[in-house]
Each structure stands twice: as structure tokens, then as C-alpha cells.
Amino acid sequence: MPPPPPSRARRFPALPLVLALASGCVPTADDTRPGSGAQDPLEGPFQPVVDLRADVNRNGIVEFDDPSEDEGEDTWTAERGAIFLANIDDDERACPFSMDPDRISDAELAQCNDAADDVVNGEADLEDLARLRTAPWREAPVGTVGSVSVSGAAASKVRLFKRVRNEFVSGAFPDTVFLTTAEVRRGVELAIEGRDIVRDLDEWDGFADVVLTIGRNNPHDPVFTDTVRMRVAPVVLFHHLTPAWNVFVSKPLGSTGSTEFRQELGGVLASSGERMVYSEFAVDDLWPQDYFEPAYMSMPAPGGRQHVIQVNYRGPHYYNTSENAPLRAAGRIAFWLRGPDSAAVQQYQPGTSMASQTLNSFGNTEVIPPYEKDGVRYPLGRMFRGRGPDTRPDYQPDPSFTKLLEAQGMQPPVYVDTSWLFVDHVDETFSFLPAPTPRGWIALVADPALARRMLQEAQARGHGDAKLFEGLTWSYSVPAETRIAEVLDNPGLMDASAVAALEIDAQLAILQEATGLTEEEIVRVPFLFQNAMEGVTAYQPATLNLLSLTPTQVVAPDPHGPIIDGKDMFKVQFEQALGAYGIRVHWVDAWDPFHLLQGDVHCATQSARRVPDVKWWEGGR
Amino acid sequence: MTRGWSRGLGLAVLLAALGAQATEATSPQPAWKGLLQEQIARARRTQPQAFLRFTIAASRVDALDAKKQATLAATAPGLRALGPEALWPMVERLAFPAQDKASLPMRESARLALTVGMVEAAGALRDVRLAPLWQEMLEAQDTPPPVLHAAAGALARLETLSAANTLIALSRQEGPRGEAALDALGLCRRLVATRALADALEARPDRERMRHIARALGDAGSVWAWKTSGVKARAEEGAVRRVAAEALVRVYLKTDGDVRRAVSNALLRVDAPETPALIDAARARAEPPQQAELDALSERLRRNPLR
Numbered sequence: 001m002p003p004p005p006p007s008r009a010r011r012f013p014a015l016p017l018v019l020a021l022a023s024g025c026v027p028t029a030d031d032t033r034p035g036s037g038a039q040d041p042l043e044g045p046f047q048p049v050v051d052l053r054a055d056v057n058r059n060g061i062v063e064f065d066d067p068s069e070d071e072g073e074d075t076w077t078a079e080r081g082a083i084f085l086a087n088i089d090d091d092e093r094a095c096p097f098s099m100d101p102d103r104i105s106d107a108e109l110a111q112c113n114d115a116a117d118d119v120v121n122g123e124a125d126l127e128d129l130a131r132l133r134t135a136p137w138r139e140a141p142v143g144t145v146g147s148v149s150v151s152g153a154a155a156s157k158v159r160l161f162k163r164v165r166n167e168f169v170s171g172a173f174p175d176t177v178f179l180t181t182a183e184v185r186r187g188v189e190l191a192i193e194g195r196d197i198v199r200d201l202d203e204w205d206g207f208a209d210v211v212l213t214i215g216r217n218n219p220h221d222p223v224f225t226d227t228v229r230m231r232v233a234p235v236v237l238f239h240h241l242t243p244a245w246n247v248f249v250s251k252p253l254g255s256t257g258s259t260e261f262r263q264e265l266g267g268v269l270a271s272s273g274e275r276m277v278y279s280e281f282a283v284d285d286l287w288p289q290d291y292f293e294p295a296y297m298s299m300p301a302p303g304g305r306q307h308v309i310q311v312n313y314r315g316p317h318y319y320n321t322s323e324n325a326p327l328r329a330a331g332r333i334a335f336w337l338r339g340p341d342s343a344a345v346q347q348y349q350p351g352t353s354m355a356s357q358t359l360n361s362f363g364n365t366e367v368i369p370p371y372e373k374d375g376v377r378y379p380l381g382r383m384f385r386g387r388g389p390d391t392r393p394d395y396q397p398d399p400s401f402t403k404l405l406e407a408q409g410m411q412p413p414v415y416v417d418t419s420w421l422f423v424d425h426v427d428e429t430f431s432f433l434p435a436p437t438p439r440g441w442i443a444l445v446a447d448p449a450l451a452r453r454m455l456q457e458a459q460a461r462g463h464g465d466a467k468l469f470e471g472l473t474w475s476y477s478v479p480a481e482t483r484i485a486e487v488l489d490n491p492g493l494m495d496a497s498a499v500a501a502l503e504i505d506a507q508l509a510i511l512q513e514a515t516g517l518t519e520e521e522i523v524r525v526p527f528l529f530q531n532a533m534e535g536v537t538a539y540q541p542a543t544l545n546l547l548s549l550t551p552t553q554v555v556a557p558d559p560h561g562p563i564i565d566g567k568d569m570f571k572v573q574f575e576q577a578l579g580a581y582g583i584r585v586h587w588v589d590a591w592d593p594f595h596l597l598q599g600d601v602h603c604a605t606q607s608a609r610r611v612p613d614v615k616w617w618e619g620g621r
Numbered sequence: 622m623t624r625g626w627s628r629g630l631g632l633a634v635l636l637a638a639l640g641a642q643a644t645e646a647t648s649p650q651p652a653w654k655g656l657l658q659e660q661i662a663r664a665r666r667t668q669p670q671a672f673l674r675f676t677i678a679a680s681r682v683d684a685l686d687a688k689k690q691a692t693l694a695a696t697a698p699g700l701r702a703l704g705p706e707a708l709w710p711m712v713e714r715l716a717f718p719a720q721d722k723a724s725l726p727m728r729e730s731a732r733l734a735l736t737v738g739m740v741e742a743a744g745a746l747r748d749v750r751l752a753p754l755w756q757e758m759l760e761a762q763d764t765p766p767p768v769l770h771a772a773a774g775a776l777a778r779l780e781t782l783s784a785a786n787t788l789i790a791l792s793r794q795e796g797p798r799g800e801a802a803l804d805a806l807g808l809c810r811r812l813v814a815t816r817a818l819a820d821a822l823e824a825r826p827d828r829e830r831m832r833h834i835a836r837a838l839g840d841a842g843s844v845w846a847w848k849t850s851g852v853k854a855r856a857e858e859g860a861v862r863r864v865a866a867e868a869l870v871r872v873y874l875k876t877d878g879d880v881r882r883a884v885s886n887a888l889l890r891v892d893a894p895e896t897p898a899l900i901d902a903a904r905a906r907a908e909p910p911q912q913a914e915l916d917a918l919s920e921r922l923r924r925n926p927l928r
Contacts, residue, residue, distance in 0.1 A: 252688070255688075284687060284688075285688070286688050286690070287690050290690065354692060355692050357692060358690070358691045358692050361690075389829075389832060389879040389883075390828075390878045390879045391827075391828045391829035391832050391878075391879060391880065392829060417879060417882070422691055422695060423690050423691040424691065447926075449926045449927060452845075473702075474698060474699045474702035475678070475681070475685060475696070475698070475699030475702075476674070476677070476678035476681065476699045476700070476702070476703060478699065478702035478703050478704070479702075480702065488849075489849050489850050489851070490849065490851075491846040491849040491851050491852060492745065494843075494845040494846055494848070494849055495840070495843045495845055495846040497845065498843055498844070498845040498846070498890050498927055499839070499886075499890065501926045501927055502886040502889050502890055502926065502927070503886060504926075505886075505889075505921075505926050506882050506885075506886060530698060531697075531741075532695040532697060532698065533693060533695060533697070533737060533741070533767065533770070533771070534767070534770055534804075535691075537695065593688060596698075596699070597685065597688055597689060597690055597694075597695075598689075598690050598691060598695055599690045603690060
């Protein structure tokens with residue numbers, strides 16, 4: 001007995017199906033199987049089996065014998081709803097790459113990916129496609145035809161494939177496949193790929209209603225439909241609660257200091273006891289934290305797993321260097337990393353002000369780890385981003401990239417004003433680390449007032465002559481060392497630190513309002529600030545500008561603080577503060593060139609992290 | 622870098638330094654420039670190594686610019702660290718720009734970063750003999766906005782009445798010059814400048830200008846800055862902080878968003894002894910919803926992280 005028509009199959013006028021068939025598209029199904037051309041009597045009522053199945057119950061397979069695969073298939077909730085991926089990786093490494101924009105322009109780099117053609121690019125590529133199936137209707141009479149299609153905004157964002165013999169093929173219309181009588185009778189296997197991620201909710205919200213339509217090939221007859229609502233996977237940014245597995249650094253030519261830093265960091269990674277990939281990019285740009293950002297997208301896979309495509313965002317820094325290279329050059333690394341299950345995304349708006357470009361760095365887009373507040377859950381955390389003041393619409397992060405980030409919908413942003421900083425990045429004043437607390441994490445917050453108090457107390461105990469930055473030099477081989485007493489009597493340093501203390505206080509108030517973070521969940525990190533042009537920047541190395549390796553290990557910049565009783569007073573404070581949460585600090589020297597150029601360890605590194613066990617589709621967003 | 626290239630670079634910067642010296646003599650100049658030229662010549666005789674060190678430092682700005690993290694390379698911290706003997710080499714570059722482009726950074730952004738850095742670093746030395754130089758840069762039609770800001774800051778840091786009055790006059794202009802002067806007024810830490818800022822705030826300019834004025838009032842009354850020994854007009858401290866606090870409390874309820882945050886931050890930065898009483902007085906005149914806003918300000922003041 002064939003299954004009865006699904007209860008939600010609906011009758012519609014035949015127009016869409018007839019239009020599709022009249023378009024001249026030739027079905028590509030294998031109609032040569034014995035019996036496929038059988039003459040069936042056109043007797044009795046036309047009661048088709050109209051049942052389109054996708055992985056609605058999210059167990060990684062498409063089933064006909066499980067009713068949960070069919071219930072609520074035309075809706076999409078935290079509990080159920082099918083998912084597909086934007087197939088924008090490069091499984092066969094077919095996309096050309098060069099760092100030279102004269103060979104491949106920025107625009108050309110972004111155009112190439114697996115979804116840019118209409119074929120399946122190998123077995124690995126097939127894994128990136130979500131499957132659908134139509135139920136067989138063995139008694140379908142001659143003249144029965146069908147289609148599976150996507151309409152509306154999603155139509156131009158997806159491509160449908162139909163299995164013919166052992167291959168998945170796409171027809172002339174990416175958003176539609178046609179079914180012959182034989183295919184309606186035996187049922188077909190389909191696949192869907194996203195041709196892009198969601199970039200602008202005003203253009204596409206990421207949902208695709210996939211509609212199976214069956215009817216007689218007669219424009220006057222009604223047709224029957226079954227709809228499955230699917231959603232393209234959002235791109236999710238990593239937070240610090242999962243460990244790093246790949247650490248990235250730049251490898252510029254002719255920088256002795258950065259070479260020593262890389263070697264020192266490599267030693268730390270080797271001694272961490274964790275399996276870690278260490279990647280060096282030969283680019284003349286010291287700041288991998290800024291020019292690209294690793295992320296991921298995923299869909300359900302069998303066994304409760306997630307099938308993951310890594311995504312690397314290119315920094316949307318609009319430098320307008322040339323027609324071929326409007327963006328910051330080192331960001332091309334996102335495309336160098338493109339390959340099997342690794343995608344790259346580029347999005348920018350031309351014409352944004354040069355001064356505002358620093359807001360586009362990914363050191364200015366961090367992630368608050370997961371939490372719940374007032375009954376609202378953020379299982380993948382929230383973005384924590386810096387912006388310009390609300391009085392400066394011309395001094396904000398790239399609006400098109402902001403739209404893209406927010407359109408992912410998983411990590412609603414919290415914004416703070418960072419325009420008072422010379423470099424304008426949130427990672428200059430905040431960091432988040434895993435901790436064995438009820439919340440599961442702590443916030444590290446810059447505290448110049450604490451730094452001043454510590455130095456005042458040291459001075460009061462007779463250590464006013466103790467030196468900061470001993471043996472170090474500033475940019476021009478000028479000795480950097482200075483005494484505690486000199487620092488405390490420097491009006492520029494004191495005032496810059498006061499500015500920073502109050503701005504950080506205002507930032508922290510916003511963070512606390514958003515998260516409910518209590519004082520007990522905050523680790524105050526002392527360092528002073530100095531003036532730098534129209535902003536302030538860390539005077540002492542910002543120890544919270546660190547690389548979180550694992551839940552118990554971080555790599556932080558040596559503060560080069562005053563040595564009192566044989567110990568660096570700022571190292572002691574930081575080690576004790578993090579030690580209370582079981583976190584070990586590995587110190588590396590980031591003074592030259594990073595601190596001298598207003599960055600520290602976090603700015604000098606980037607990390608791809610383990611995908612969290614929490615699945616984005618269960619988050620209720 | 623190979624040794625040969627290194628030697629070549631050293632020779633190039635030396636020739637560039639000599640070239641800069643050679644071009645000075647032919648330029649017509651006002652009297653103050655003549656005085657600066659005398660100082661530069663004296664410094665060349667007594668501290669020739671300072672000129673070479675500075676020239677070498679300047680030759681590295683292209684590399685700094687290439688590796689910058691922000692929009693402009695921050696050259697000032699390094700130039701400041703060259704110490705007081707770097708003053709006259711920097712003044713020479715600023716007051717008597719070399720015609721020989723070989724001595725300048727190659728990239729435009731690097732040249733701008735160097736100029737801003739030199740103005741900031743030389744300005745930090747607070748030498749009153751440079752007042753006309755800063756004023757000339759402020760008044761020149763082709764000075765880029767970042768340099769205007771740096772020059773206004775350098776003039777303000779002299780903390781003289783004359784500098785304050787020059788900046789007050791310039792702050793009334795529209796455009797980048799007026800904005801730079803307004804932003805720098807607080808750094809004078811003089812009562813006359815603070816009153817000018819208070820008046821400007823009282824005039825209810827647009828929100829962006831209000832935000833800048835609030836910050837400048839914070840500069841003027843900054844409690845941490847007043848606690849250092851270098852502030853010149855010590856006798857004016859109490860009045861400066863009081864006038865700043867009065868102006869900020871007066872405007873507080875008339876602001877919102879980031880302007881209110883700027884006003885609140887400035888009040889805490891000034892932390893004048895009169896502030897709690899000023900807030901109480903404003904509260905007594907306010908409607909209940911506004912009383913709650915002032916209560917929030919009082920609470921923030923009570924938890925002032927600067928104390």
C-alpha cells in the first residue's frame with residue numbers, strides 16, 4: 001500500500017508547474033528503467049502522494065519511516081527544521097589564488113567557490129549539500145509530472161540538484177528541478193546548496209521554502225504541493241570557551257622582533273601539552289587578529305555530529321589602494337586558507353572614511369561567551385564590538401559588514417564606544433576566559449586606576465625609583481626605562497589613564513547591563529595608558545590582550561613592570577588573579593614590534609578554535 | 622639588511638640632514654623664525670649627534686607606517702623618547718621644511734604621521750619659544766586636520782594666557798581649525814579657557830560639538846593631571862575644576878546618548894569637590910524623572926574609579 005497523501009499537502013492552481021514545464025526545460029531523470037513508460041489507466045480520483053522530506057528532525061539523515069521528519073516541516077523552530085549550508089568552500093582546490101591583485105583582483109577572489117558552478121565538485125562537495133527526498137507514488141498515472149522549486153528571495157540564493165543514476169545534476173534553473181512521471185512514481189533524491197550566506201536581511205532572511213508540486217500535465221487541473229522550510233546555516237564566531245587548534249601569526253620580512261616573538265610563541269605552543277597547528281603567513285602586516293577572522297557554519301550530520309565548513313572572514317578595511325585591490329592586502333589570507341570545508345567571505349562598502357577603517361578590524365569584534373539573562377539564552381554568546389560615537393555617523397564600522405554579521409542572527413551584538421582609543425579596538429580593554437564558576441567564564445577588564453594605585457603603593461613603600469621597561473627601547477633605540485615616581489608625576493600619562501579609566505567604566509556598565517556580570521566575575525587588569533594622537537593607547541603592555549589557548553592556559557605579553565622583592569609586580573598580580581581560576585600564564589615578549597606599534601599578543605595572533613558542542617540550531621534564534 | 626645597504630642608508634640620512642640645513646638659509650622669514658634658526662644652529666654645534674639620531678629615527682617612519690595597526694602610525698611616543706635634545710632637530714623639520722624630498726618618508730601617510738608625531742613630541746616639551754610656530758601651523762590654510770589637532774595641543778600645553786586667548790579666538794571658527802582649537806582648549810588648564818568652554822557649552826551647539834566640549838572640560842579639570850607637579854597655573858586649580866563641574870552639571874539633563882556619557886565622564890574626571898552639591902541643587906529643581914537621572918549620576922560619582 002502506498003502511503004496516503006500527507007495531510008499538509010495542499011491543492012493549488014496548476015499555473016507554476018505548467019509554467020515550469022512550458023519553459024522548455026527537459027527533465028534529466030533516467031526514464032529508461034523498465035516499467036517507467038508503463039501505460040496506466042487514468043481512472044479514479046487524482047490522489048497523489050505529495051511528500052517531500054528533508055532532515056527536519058536534524059539527525060543527519062532523511063527518513064520516511066520516522067513521523068518526526070514530517071511534523072512541522074513547513075515551519076522552522078529551535079526544535080525542528082531542516083538546514084543547508086552555503087556551499088562556498090573549495091573542495092577541489094580549484095579556485096586560483098595570488099597575493100598579487102594584478103593577477104587576481106579582490107572581486108575575482110570572492111567570486112570563486114563550489115557554489116559558483118552548477119556541478120557537484122567531487123565526493124567531498126556532495127557532503128556539503130543537504131539532502132531531500134520525494135516519496136514514491138507508485139500508482140502515478142501517465143501524464144503526472146512534478147517539480148521541486150524554491151521561490152521568492154531564496155530562489156537566487158540556492159541551487160537544487162536531482163540524483164540521476166549515481167550523480168547529482170542541476171538543470172537550467174538553479175531553483176527548480178523537474179520530475180517525470182517515472183520519477184514521481186519511484187521518488188527521487190535531491191540535494192540543495194546555498195550559493196551564499198545571508199548578508200542582508202532586507203534581501204534574504206536565510207529561509208528557503210522548498211516546494212514539491214505534483215499534477216497532471218494539464219494547465220486546467222489543480223496541483224498538489226508539499227512544502228519544507230529550510231534555513232541556511234549562519235556563520236558563527238568562536239568564543240574563548242573552546243580551545244584553539246590553529247594559531248596564526250604573520251611572518252613579515254626583516255622584523256627581528258617579530259621573528260623572536262614567533263619563536264617564543266612556538267615554544268609555548270609546543271610546551272602546552274595540546275595538539276596545536278601553528279601557521280605563519282608571509283605578509284607584511286603584523287596584525288592577523290585584525291585582517292581576518294575564523295568562524296564556522298554547520299548542519300546536522302549522522303550520529304549527532306555537525307558537518308562543519310570553516311569560514312574565514314576577510315577584514316573589510318577599505319584602503320582603496322587600486323581598482324583591483326580596494327581592501328587591506330593581508331586580508332587575502334582568508335582566500336589562501338580557502339579549500340576543502342574552508343570558505344572565505346568578503347563584504348565591504350566602498351567609500352567609507354579612511355579614519356574609520358580601524359573599527360573594521362576583528363580585534364574590534366570579540367565574542368562574549370554563552371550566558372543567560374532574564375530568561376534569554378545566548379548559547380553561542382554575543383558579539384562584543386566597538387563603534388564610534390552616535391554623533392559620528394561617518395565614524396562607524398563598515399555598515400554592510402555590520403549588516404552581514406548581525407544577519408547571522410546567532411550572536412546579537414553588544415556595542416561599546418571605542419573611539420577614544422587610538423586603535424579603537426575592544427580587545428585593548430576587554431577579554432573573556434573560561435573559568436570554573438557558575439557562569440563558566442570571567443571577564444578581564446583593563447583598570448588603569450588599579451595600575452596607578454599599585455604604583456602609588458609601591459612608591460609609598462620606598463620603591464619610587466624602581467624601573468619600568470628596564471633594558472627596553474622605544475621605536476628609535478631610545479631607552480624606555482623609567483622610574484615609578486616619574487610615571488606618577490607625568491601629567492600626560494596620568495590624564496590619559498584617567499580618560500581610559502572612565503571610558504572603560506562606561507564600557508563595563510554596558511557589558512554588565514547586557515550580561516548581568518557581577519564584580520566577582522570580573523578580573524581587573526592593571527596597566528596605564530598614554531596619549532597617542534587623538535586617542536589613548538596602552539602605555540604598559542596590556543596583559544589582557546592575550547591568546548587564550550585552552551581553558552587553563554593563556555599566552556600574555558610580558559608587562560616589563562617594576563621588579564620589587566625580585567619579582568615583576570604586574571606579573572605577580574596577573575598570575576595570582578588568573579591562578580585563582582586555575583589558569584596558567586605563559587609570558588612572551590611582545591614589546592618590539594607589537595607593543596611599540598600599539599598592539600600586544602592578541603593583536604599579534606589569530607586562532608581557529610574547536611566548534612562548540614552546542615548546536616546553533618538549538619539556540620532558539 | 623646587508624652591511625653595504627646599511628652604510629648607504631646612513632650616508633643618505635646624513636646628506637639629507639645636511640641638505641635640510643642648506644635650504645634654510647635662503648628662505649625669507651619673520652623674526653621669530655630667525656630666533657628659532659639661531660637656536661637650531663646652536664644646537665647643531667653643541668649636539669650634532671641629536672640631529673643625526675633624529676634623522677635616522679625619521680627615516681624609519683616608513684617602516685612604522687607599513688606596520689601600523691591604526692589608521693595613522695603613532696610616531697610621537699618614540700619621538701618623545703628621543704628626549705629634550707631632539708627638540709631642535711624636530712623644530713628644524715617643522716619650521717624649515719626641506720625642499721629635498723629624499724629626506725622625507727616615501728609614503729604620504731608616513732609623512733603625515735611623522736609631522737603629527739614631531740608636533741606632539743616637540744609640544745610635549747612645552748617650550749614657549751615655539752608658540753609662534755604652533756600658531757603659524759594652526760593658521761596656515763593647508764595644514765591637514767591631524768596636524769591642526771597636534772599643533773593646537775602643543776600650543777595649549779604651554780599653559781600660557783596668550784596661548785589660551787589664541788585658541789579661544791580660533792575655536793570660534795567653523796571647520797577643522799575651530800574644532801582643533803576647541804578640542805585643545807582644556808589642555809591649557811587655565812581659567813579663561815575653561816570659562817570659554819563653559820560658555821560654548823551653554824550655547825547648546827550640535828551634539829558632536831557638545832561631546833567635544835565636554836571632553837575638553839574634562840581635560841581642563843582633570844583631577845589626576847592637577848595632582849602632578851608640572852601643572853603651571855596651580856592657583857587656578859580650584860576655580861578651573863569648579864567652573865568645569867558647574868558647566869557640566871548644568872548641561873547634563875539636556876543631553877542623551879554618547880553626549881551624556883561624555884558629560885558624565887568629564888564630571889568624574891574633574892571630580893570637583895563642589896560636584897555633589899551641584900548635583901543636589903540640580904535635583905532640587907528637577908522633575909521626578911530627571912531626579913532619577915541625577916541620582917544615577919550621583920551614584921556613578923560615588924563609585925568614581927579615579928578615587
